[in-house]
Amino acid sequence: ATLEGDQSGDDGEVEELAAEDITIGLSISTLNNPFFGDLQRGVVEAAEENGSTVRSVDAQDDTATQINGIDDLIQQGVDILLINPVDSDAITPAIESANSAGIPVITIDRSSEGGDVLTFIASDNVEGGEMAAEFIIDLVGEDADVVQLEGVPGASATNERGEGFMNVANDRLNVVESQSANFNRSEGLTVMENIIQSYSDIEAVFAQNDEMALGALEALEAAGMTDVIVVGFDGNDDALAEIEAGRLDATIAQQPYEMGTIAVDTVYDYFSGGTIDEEIGAPLELISAE
Amino acid sequence: METKNAAVTRKKERRSELYRKLGPLIALIVLMLIVTVLNVNFIRPANLLNLLRQVSVNALIAFGMTFVIITGGIDLSVGSTLALSSALTAGIIAIGVPPVLAIVSGLLIGAFLGMINGLLITKGNVAPFIGTLATMTIYRGLTLVYTEGNPITGFGGGFAFQFFGRGYLFGIPFPVIITTAAFIILFVILHKMTFGRKTFAIGGNEQAAYIAGIKSDRVKTMVYAISGMMSALAGLILTSRLNSAQPTAGTAYELDAIAAVVIGGTSLAGGKGRIVGTLIGALIIGTLNNGLNLLGVSSFYQQVVRGVVIIIAVLLDRKK
Amino acid sequence: METKNAAVTRKKERRSELYRKLGPLIALIVLMLIVTVLNVNFIRPANLLNLLRQVSVNALIAFGMTFVIITGGIDLSVGSTLALSSALTAGIIAIGVPPVLAIVSGLLIGAFLGMINGLLITKGNVAPFIGTLATMTIYRGLTLVYTEGNPITGFGGGFAFQFFGRGYLFGIPFPVIITTAAFIILFVILHKMTFGRKTFAIGGNEQAAYIAGIKSDRVKTMVYAISGMMSALAGLILTSRLNSAQPTAGTAYELDAIAAVVIGGTSLAGGKGRIVGTLIGALIIGTLNNGLNLLGVSSFYQQVVRGVVIIIAVLLDRKK
Amino acid sequence: MHVEMKGITKSFGENKVLRGVDFSLHSGEVHALMGENGAGKSTLMNILTGLHKKDSGKVLINDEERLYANPKEAEENGVSFIHQEMITWPDMTVLENMFMGKEIKNKLGWVQTKEMEKKAKSVFGELGIDISFDRTMKTLSVGQQQLVEIAKTLLNDAEVIIMDEPTAALTDREIRTLFKIIRQLQKKDVSLVYISHRMEEIFEISDRVTVMRDGVSISTKDTKDTSYDEIVRHMVGRDLEDYYPEMDNAQGEAVLEVRNLTHLPDYEDISFTLHSGEILGFSGLMGAGRTEIMRGIFGIDKIDSGDIYLDGEKIDISTPNDAVKRGIGFLTEDRKSEGLILDFSVRDNISMTAFEEFSKGGWINDKEEEEFVDLLIKRLTVKTAHMELPVGALSGGNQQKVVLAKWIGAGSRVLILDEPTRGVDVGAKREIYNLMKELAERGVGIIMVSSDLPEVIGVSNRVLVVHEGTISGELKREDLSEERIMTLATGGE
Ligand SMILES: Nc1ncnc2c1ncn2[C@@H]1O[C@H](COP(=O)(O)OP(=O)(O)OP(=O)(O)O)[C@@H](O)[C@H]1O
Ligand SMILES: Nc1ncnc2c1ncn2[C@@H]1O[C@H](COP(=O)(O)OP(=O)(O)OP(=O)(O)O)[C@@H](O)[C@H]1O
């Protein structure tokens, strides 16, 4: 009787590989969100440019589907795995199986709690949350009534952005309501509509991603509350357009495409014997109308 | 003696029939009272209009679902139909087709997708549950393929299209007006026209209906087309409201729609049902969602409460 | 002529019966051949074991679902039952209960949740579709309440619990061994024991079953308990494999399970079915998922293909 | 076993179905139970076998008060009930059906198929039945299914067997077999309750007759001491005049012509002409293919070849809708699954075929519909409290009238009636015959498929006999006799 991940893989020297000979396995948490579409595009385009092969699987936001997909990638003998976990805990066993198959792993956007990971590429979500809170305070002042729309419960992005936001807001803002709209635009709309019914004096909304922010925007506009400040997170195309149009106030822009290309660059570094940092930060940027 | 007996039966029957009809309505009123007592904001006209607007999407889908369920079928593909027809309509608007024309095309696309369900079920002889389960996956897949997983936005459509989901007429949100119109039309079709009679007959006993000369394949196909069209209509409202066609829009909407239909007293076995009940069912679900939010109940508990209310509503209906 | 007629009918019937039984198997073999031709990695033993391990979760749920569907019912709550029983088991392990005991408790919790479905349906007289739709929401809500929406991790459980989902015995993944054992036991119960006969009898003609002295309420309640227990078993495997109990685990799993059952030739109308078919159905779906990944088909197209394959499989079965 | 039921009462809700029934059964006798549809015969037997609970009264088994908790307990104590609506599992095998709920199992709880087969084989042998055990029930003819049901009762060493209209779906040959079996059982001292609406059978097989009316037992007599007229009088509460109406209806032009209709292997080369005002009987043995022919004509099943003419004009019927549109109506042999929507009201059932009569452009005029339905209910004297009552709540005969009303309302000029009086009591039967005659007199052409020979002879103007899927002969009214028909039906000249 043995356990999956028991047999440790070859721990020896890294076998150097030319870009054309590398097959990259990519496991994405869900492609139903443009954010991850960009991330995937970053990986695929950077890899193709250098002649590498990419095989990707989509977990559709389900942890079990994700480990199955990673197993399938391992079966195809990919040289390295880029994993964007659905859940930071539940990904551990999959990373351990990759470890035991001797396949190096890089996680992107969300971390892994266990297993050996080459590096972790992500924006600093805590810092992003803090940036949003500071921005809001700049515009509406301290102690204003604000609302937070949270992402998928349990996702590291939700927890970390919430943590960052509350770090600042706890003492300096009055958060009247904080509810989940699952990173989803139509839920953002309905949840916001309902909140408006109880709190007509809110001055700002922080949505943990742009999709929810855009939904909230429609709700506020329908209620004639156009002067409420709305801040999103991600910097996706729709959000940027709305900022341009003066409807959305700001977004904490991540750069998913860059995360993808950084990951691929790291892969090449690794296979040419370079040393890799334990964590690689992806740039975050607050984009607003000014 | 026999006639006296009959009169008594008749009276009793009428009374139980009345209960059956009023049951869901009473449930709705009680629910609204409770929410109002707990948070008076609920009963403010602005919130009620807001509630109605929120309900319109589920109500429209549930209206179509009512026809399907009365024939003894089920349509699991409504959510995916909504997404696919919305995405295609957004695409159509984006290439510059006038919005009214695009809306009509969107409705026809929905009807077409529904018709495919109907043909699978009638000509292919596939059980409705499994046939629409398959198309649910297929239509969703096609939506994702078409949109490449990204929302379609900034497709324009001008005032007409924006008005569709976001406009007001005499202070009433336009989606509410659309829903009311759809309700009236479908009510008439179901309860006042021969098409409705045929729909009931098929659900009551398909073989007998067929032998009585009812073209059951054709009626069923049309019923699924109606369901598809209503999903598309709901999708257009959503798209207009969000100013964006979402590839994941409508996921799991079939469950809310089926719940509305069943709470409204339509039997899943087919042959029995009322579209008024469905409207009330949709209002109950909407009041619950809106009310629980107003009361600040956590979304986790909301799910528990929602399930419990579905059971209570159905049990009340059983007891007549 | 009468006897000749009968003989012809008879022969036809046997042949169609054979097709019915072999249909899904042939579909599976053809599918495996196609995938192998396109990517020979598929047929490697390591991948086949990997495939079997992937299939085990859906197969276990689908086994239980087979019983339910044979009675003419349906269980939409399996995914939520999986999540709730997993979360509670993780909680039990976390407070230090020995893993084997915890596993047993987990299975009993699943059976209990299933029993609630059964009682709702038999005593409450609620249609299975709507009753389990309600508990699906309720159990999911309770899971979220219990876990506060966060995955439960680091609960320990030691080697025994880890082995459950991640172990190997004689080179075979332990989940595959569990699934095989469950299959054999359930096969015997369904096809060799009176309980199985009763299950079929209820689905075939409930009134007749009552007259034959079958306690249909009790049998049905037990059948839903079996379904709940199988969901819990699947959940434990998943929890062990993921080393974490996820509050959203099992979402939409009912659909894959129902698809496996129906592809395997069990009729949604009840009274007819085979658990071997369900196993094959689950393997078809698993092969499809694994194969499409191996072939590098985009996840969007995968959905389309999966829906189309369900339809083809069901149509093939129809045509006998 | 000796059974005594005394003063049994039973109500379903407001409906007092039994109002003090006395009934007794001696060991080894065949006791016929007669009464109009809805008189309460099945209900009484359901009380004896524990399916329904009585409200008051006494049941004595071998002079001891005894109530069975459920049908299974009754069966275990030697009281078996072959129900009117056969209780089977169509998709399960003969063996599974026979042993349902009483499988033989070993210590581990495994079902012992071999032993069950052995036991079944011996019972089949006793009855002279030859049906293989692994066939599914639905592939058997109704007669064969009935035989399996009977064999089932022998598995439990039944001492009392209740047969509720066992011959309703059998033709004469099978009835002969059944009677042989009954006599064998009688020799083994088994008592039988025999419920039937067929008077001839009662006189042939029973020792005593009990007649029920409106939930009360009217009389119990030795069969040899009573008469046809007396039984009928007790059943309907008055004298009935002639059972069959005088068939003096005049016949006109050909309305329906069928030429070389073929659908192998069910029937081949069927040709005949139906005239307006004619009642054309179709006789034949079970499985001869009469129902299949009618389904072919009506467009329910596909045909291989052949032509159909209406008023001399060739028409194409590929669905029932094509037939209905052209004024053809079809009362099917299976009223419950094909003729009616049982939960729907009398009104909805009647109006189903005739929407055009009270709708314009798809809009229904409720008032007109009500008048339309009311007229039909009155014309056919359907006994119903009101038109909103679910059809399932009516007696069998009245249900049959609702189906007829539906086709008359559709303005049918050609009516195909398949076993129109199956399971219908004498009183209602007579009314149906009168209706048929009345329709014929108004120029409707009627095809009547019937397995009831006296009925075929009593109401047909002309009879076609079907044998193994072909028409083996035609008999004019004056040539009709049971012998002639049976000779043709069995392939003789
Ligand atoms: N389960 C029930 N619930 C309500 N009413 C019932 C039920 N069973 C029978 N009845 C009613 O009881 C009456 C007697 O029915 P029963 O079946 O005993 O008549 P029957 O004499 O067997 O008639 P038939 O000759 O048509 O078989 C009918 O009016 C019937 O509608
Ligand atoms: N031995 C059999 N095996 C399978 N099906 C049978 C058998 N006998 C009869 N049937 C079914 O019942 C039908 C009986 O034939 P059909 O009803 O056309 O004859 P019929 O002369 O009208 O007899 P009936 O008096 O029973 O109506 C067959 O066509 C078939 O559908």
Ligand SMILES: O[C@@H]1[C@H](O)[C@H](O)CO[C@H]1O
């Ligand atoms: O960082 C990403 C994005 O913000 C997305 O919108 C939701 O998932 C998070 O992990």
Ligand SMILES: [Mg+2]
């Ligand atoms: Mg009866």
Ligand SMILES: [Mg+2]
């Ligand atoms: Mg027949």
